[in-house]
Amino acid sequence: MSSETVKTTEVIISCSDNGQHPLVYINLKSGKGSCHYCGRKFVRVEADKEAKPKAA
Numbered sequence: 001m002s003s004e005t006v007k008t009t010e011v012i013i014s015c016s017d018n019g020q021h022p023l024v025y026i027n028l029k030s031g032k033g034s035c036h037y038c039g040r041k042f043v044r045v046e047a048d049k050e051a052k053p054k055a056a
Contacts, residue, residue, distance in 0.1 A: 005041040013042050 006013070008028070016023040021037035028044040035042075 003039065003041075005043060007043050007045050009045060009047045011044065015040055015042075 011028055013026050013028060013033075014023055015021075015026060015035040015038065017035070017038040017040065021035075024035060024037060026033040026035060026042055028042055032041065032043045034040065
């Protein structure tokens, strides 16, 4: 099982572990969720927190 944590701005995310298991959709309305097939964790973040700062 994967211990990877994926950050996303989406409310609904899909996971198939690159075709290793059936495609599932995970609802992140509560802010976090995980895939019951591969264990990958997903965390929803605000869009501006994901933005990278611009170089001066």
